[in-house]
Amino acid sequence: MSIPRVPRTALVTAALSLGLLALGGCDSGADDGPGAAQGSSVIAPGRPGEPNRTLSPEEAARHRKEDDSPNAADVSYVRMMIEHHEQALEMARLAPDRAKSKQVKGLASRIADVQGAEIDMMEGWLDEHGAGKDAGGHEHRTMRGMATPEQMEELEAADGAGFDGLFLELMIAHHEGAIAMASDVKANGNNLRAEEMADDVIATQTTEIARMEDMRG
Template identity: 40%
Template sequence: MKIAPRLVLAGVVLAAGGLLTACTGSGMGDMSGMSGMSSTPTAAHNAQDVTFAQMMIVHHEGAIEMADLAPSRAASTQVKDLAEKIKAAQQPEIEQMKSWLKSWGEPVTMPGMGSSSPTPDDMSGMNMSTPMPTDSSSMGSMPGMTAQDMDSLKAATGTAFDKQFLTLMIQHHEGAITMAKQEQSGGKDGAAVKLGDNIVNSQTAEIADMKAMLAALG
């Protein structure tokens, strides 16, 4: 079953940058996205750094939620390996970003957002180019991915699961790159900007790998 791409996150992220300006100031072989990155934030940070960390935490949680399905459902060893690498890379980054937010005196989640996907109410006042999904019942689910998408993925097995997983993870990476590029251009904290750099570089390569895997599945 093929799932139509949803690049909802891009519009949310671009809008979120504008909203929060008033707030307080990997290829398959390397998926960590953390190589050479300092884990200690600098004293100076801005609203973009906060937005980036808060939203990327939710985004990473969505990837881990998907990856947890692979061991029991995937047919491809490559897909299973990919899922394990995603979990190994992104869980430490989640903890790192949480520590940044704590050191900055900022909440781990955006006000009103909780730990699930952003909803239209969460993003009220933003000029979103695409409507957000209204069902945010799945904790940590990916922005731009509906509950129906996750239910479909949970119901799939074998090659059908592999195809859906890769399709959704490609979209997920594209969303992460959009977020990371905004951090590159507008962030102030050196460690956070470096994480943005690494995400752009590593996940661009990973998208190419996943597209090749998807093509091989037919």
């Protein structure tokens, strides 16, 4: 099916019309201050006795980070992720004696090293902000990707190739849950360091999921 050609005169007329609209928009905002005509700019209220300021998107982002005190989402995420990581360590520690595949053993060792270090980092963050680890713990259903007690018992009883397959299945789901939790805190948290820790979880575990999928294949 051929596409009808638009006459050149019509294109020129449309371009001129858009140009006039743009100029009109700039003129109408001339008294509003620099950058007021930019749709992506942000008005920041001034201090008492001072006028409002128009910020670029980059300046607005910096402005929002001036006070990055942890909020409830940040604290809840770090507390839950510590417990989430601890289960991953339990699973990883089973691999040396039960796994058949050297690849699975190597992956489990890496998970133990990385997530163990992340637990230390997160506990330090909680101490720094006076939050402390939640001694009461969290129910499994509140944390995505957590293996049930029955699944953990099944993994502990497995051996050889059966262990390898179940380990990969449970760990992929576990990683997917951690990534979802990290994405949540990036959307709802306020603390820059908590966001950076979430970014690390997303980057590391996304890579490991791809590796585990290859092993299953």
